[in-house]
Amino acid sequence: MSRKVAIRVRGLKTAYGDHVVHENLDLDVYEGEILGVIGPSGTGKSVLLRAIVGLKMPSEGAVDVFGQDVIHMFGEDHAALQKLWGIMFQDGALFSNLTVQENVMVPMREHLELSIPLMRDLADQKIRMAGLETSAGQKFPSDLSGGMRKRAALARAMALDPPLLFLDEPTAGLDPITAAAFDALVRELQQALGLTVFLVTHDVDTLRQTCDRIAVLGERRVIAVDTMDALRKHDHPWIQEYFGGPRGRAAMAGAL
Numbered sequence: 001m002s003r004k005v006a007i008r009v010r011g012l013k014t015a016y017g018d019h020v021v022h023e024n025l026d027l028d029v030y031e032g033e034i035l036g037v038i039g040p041s042g043t044g045k046s047v048l049l050r051a052i053v054g055l056k057m058p059s060e061g062a063v064d065v066f067g068q069d070v071i072h073m074f075g076e077d078h079a080a081l082q083k084l085w086g087i088m089f090q091d092g093a094l095f096s097n098l099t100v101q102e103n104v105m106v107p108m109r110e111h112l113e114l115s116i117p118l119m120r121d122l123a124d125q126k127i128r129m130a131g132l133e134t135s136a137g138q139k140f141p142s143d144l145s146g147g148m149r150k151r152a153a154l155a156r157a158m159a160l161d162p163p164l165l166f167l168d169e170p171t172a173g174l175d176p177i178t179a180a181a182f183d184a185l186v187r188e189l190q191q192a193l194g195l196t197v198f199l200v201t202h203d204v205d206t207l208r209q210t211c212d213r214i215a216v217l218g219e220r221r222v223i224a225v226d227t228m229d230a231l232r233k234h235d236h237p238w239i240q241e242y243f244g245g246p247r248g249r250a251a252m253a254g255a256l
Contacts, residue, residue, distance in 0.1 A: 004031040005064075006164060006196040007052060012061035014044065014051050021047050023220040025061070031163075034190055034197040035225075036207045039217030040238060045200045046090070048217065049166050052198070053087060054078060065164070083111050085164040086157030090172055090200075093153065094141040100127060100152045101137030107159040123159070130155035131185050147178040151185070158189075165190075167199045171206055183209040204243070 007029035014022045021044035029035045037045050050056035052063055054070050063070045068081055086107070094103050104123035108114060114122075127137045130151040141149055150170060157165055170186065171179035187210045190197055201207065207214055207228055215225045216239055224234055232243045 005029070006031045006066060007198065008062075008064040009048075009052065010062045012048075012051060012063065013059040014047055014056060015059050020220060022051075022058075022217075025217075025221045027215055027222050027225070029196060029198055031196050032194055033212040034187070034199055034210050036211035036214040037198065037200045037217065038202065038207070038214060038242065039223075043217040043220075045217055046168055049087075049168055049198065049200055053082075053085060053166060079111065083160050084162055085166060086160065086162045087166045088150075088153045088157040088168065088170055090169040094149060094156070096141055099138055099140055100132070100144070100155070103141070103152065104137070104156045104159050107156065111160060123155075126155040126158050127152070129158060129189065131181075147174055147182065150174065150182055154185075163194070164196045165198070167197060167201075169200055169202065171201065171203050176205070179203065180205065180209065186210050 005028050007027070009025060009027040012022050012025040013020065025048070037048065039045055047056055051058050052065065052070065054073075058071065065081065066084060070081065073081055094100075095106070098106070101120060101123045104126050105119045108119045108122065112119070124134050124137055128134060132148060132151050132155065136144065136148060136152070141152065144152060154167075154170070157167075167186065171182055174182065183206050186197065186199075189195060199206070199211065211228065213225055213227055214231055216223045216231065216236070218236075218238055223236055224231060224239065226234070228243075231239055234240070
C-alpha cells in the first residue's frame with residue numbers, strides 16, 4: 001500500500017549567485033512521519049527547508065506540499081498554504097519585545113480573525129502543549145532558559161494547529177538531558193496529533209529517538225533516504241563516518 005506524500009521535491013536547484021547549493025535534488029516526505037535531514041556542513045539543509053516553505057526561490061525544480069505547488073503560489077493562495085505548516089527556526093526567532101504568549105499569538109493575528117481573549121486562551125493551550133507552565137506566557141524570551149525558549153518557539157510553530165512542522169536544529173545548544181526531553185516531546189506530539197515533521201539536525205541522539213527515516217544531503221542532492229539501521233549499512237564514506245564515529249556508536253549503544 002502506497003503512502004501519501006506530504007512534501008514532494010523534484011529536480012530542485014538552489015543557488016546563491018554562482019554558488020550552487022542543490023542540483024537535481026529529489027525528496028519525498030510521507031504524511032505522519034518524522035523525517036530527519038542530515039549532512040555535512042554547507043550541504044544546504046536549512047536552505048532546503050527554506051525552499052520548501054517558499055522563503056528561498058529555487059532556480060529550477062518543483063516543490064509540492066499536500067499536493068499544492070509552493071513555488072508558483074502567491075498572494076492569498078500562498079497565505080492559505082502557509083497555515084498548513086509551522087516553522088521553528090534554529091535560534092527560535094522569538095520577538096524579544098513580545099511576551100511568550102504574544103509571540104504565540106503572532107501567527108493567529110496574521111491568519112485568523114479571532115477575538116484577543118480567545119487568541120490568548122489558545123496561546124496558553126499551545127504553551128502548555130509545549131511543556132511549559134501557563135505562567136511562562138507572561139515572560140519575555142530573555143527571561144527564559146535555552147530549553148524554555150525552544151519550547152516557546154515550538155508553541156508558536158503549533159499556533160495554527162498545522163499538520164506539518166519544520167524544525168531547524170531544535171536541540172542545538174541544549175545540554176543532553178534537556179535535549180532528550182525535547183526529543184521526547186516532539187515524538188509525543190507527533191504521535192498524538194498525527195503530525196508530519198521535517199527535522200534538520202546534527203544530533204545522532206535526536207535521530208535515534210525521534211525519526212522514522214533519515215535523508216542524507218551531500219554532493220548537492222539527497223544521497224540516501226532510509227531508516228537509521230539501514231543507513232548504518234550504507235557504503236557512502238560520509239554516512240559510514242557519521243554513524244560509525246564515536247558519537248554515532250554512543251547513540252546506538254544507548255539504544256540497546
